[in-house]
Amino acid sequence: MEQQSVIEGVLNLFSETGTEGGDWAFQDALYIKKDVPRGYCKKCGKWLKKQEGAIQVGRVTLITEEVAEEINRTGKIPERHDCADDVHEEDIGDSWSYEGLHILKNGDILTIFNKQDPQKIVWEGLIQLRQHELFTEATSNGMWIHADQEGVERSVWEKFFLEGYPAKLVPKHTSMSK
Numbered sequence: 001m002e003q004q005s006v007i008e009g010v011l012n013l014f015s016e017t018g019t020e021g022g023d024w025a026f027q028d029a030l031y032i033k034k035d036v037p038r039g040y041c042k043k044c045g046k047w048l049k050k051q052e053g054a055i056q057v058g059r060v061t062l063i064t065e066e067v068a069e070e071i072n073r074t075g076k077i078p079e080r081h082d083c084a085d086d087v088h089e090e091d092i093g094d095s096w097s098y099e100g101l102h103i104l105k106n107g108d109i110l111t112i113f114n115k116q117d118p119q120k121i122v123w124e125g126l127i128q129l130r131q132h133e134l135f136t137e138a139t140s141n142g143m144w145i146h147a148d149q150e151g152v153e154r155s156v157w158e159k160f161f162l163e164g165y166p167a168k169l170v171p172k173h174t175s176m177s178k
Contacts, residue, residue, distance in 0.1 A: 007102070007169045011112065011161045013143060014103060020134050021144035023103045024161055026110070026169045031100025035092050042091035044083045060091075104129065107172030112165050123152070123160065 007028050014025035039049045040060040047057040061067060061077050070078045083089075104110065108127040114120040129147035138144050139158045149157050160167075 005170065007171070009100065009102075009167060009169065010164045011167050012164060013139070013145070013158070013161045014101060015143065021146050022139075023146050024129070024149070024157070026102040026104060026167060027096050028100030028102065031097040033095040033097075036095040038091040038093055038095075040091055041083060041088035043089055045080050046082055046088060048088055048090055102169060102171060104169075105172060109170040109172075111168040112160050113167060115163065115165055118166050122165070123156075125151075 007026070007030075009027045009029040010032070012025050012027055013022040015022035038060075040047050040057075045059040045061050047060065051057065059080060061080065063071075067078060070076075102108075104127050106127055106129055110123075110125065110127055111121055112123040114122050128150040130150055131147045132145065134146075135144055137148070139162065140155060141162070145158075148154055159165075
């Protein structure tokens with residue numbers, strides 16, 4: 001008997017250079033490493049690891065709401081200075097592998113759980129995406145998106161992904177024998 005594979009993980013809006021917007025995505029928990037040193041100081045952003053090559057990272061700036069507002073207001077990334085006495089604290093966080101990335105496709109089955117009570121289902125159903133032309137639709141925070149889920153208000157749907165809700169995915173084209 002064939003059983004479809006069920007993958008546990010977390011939702012996100014996947015976007016990178018060249019995608020020209022974001023896709024509703026799912027990250028397989030098996031491909032998330034926890035508590036990984038990220039290589040930069042979490043207080044001042046200075047890159048702490050040895051580098052080779054012509055291109056060197058000097059400082060990392062996380063784009064928070066406050067930083068985005070400053071960029072919109074001034075057109076520049078806010079300047080940050082090194083920590084006093086060069087006492088840095090390396091940022092620690094999760095590391096996600098592309099191997100665990102699943103861009104949601106029509107026909108996938110998705111179950112989304114409450115963040116505070118992961119036993120409680122907040123949405124469950126078949127993925128039915130209505131595609132948009134490039135640069136025509138955006139989330140409430142201004143991020144371009146490629147599609148909307150049929151039958152779900154965008155504000156509700158985007159919250160699940162932008163806030164990283166836990167979920168289970170049954171990809172349409174993946175099954176395994178049992």
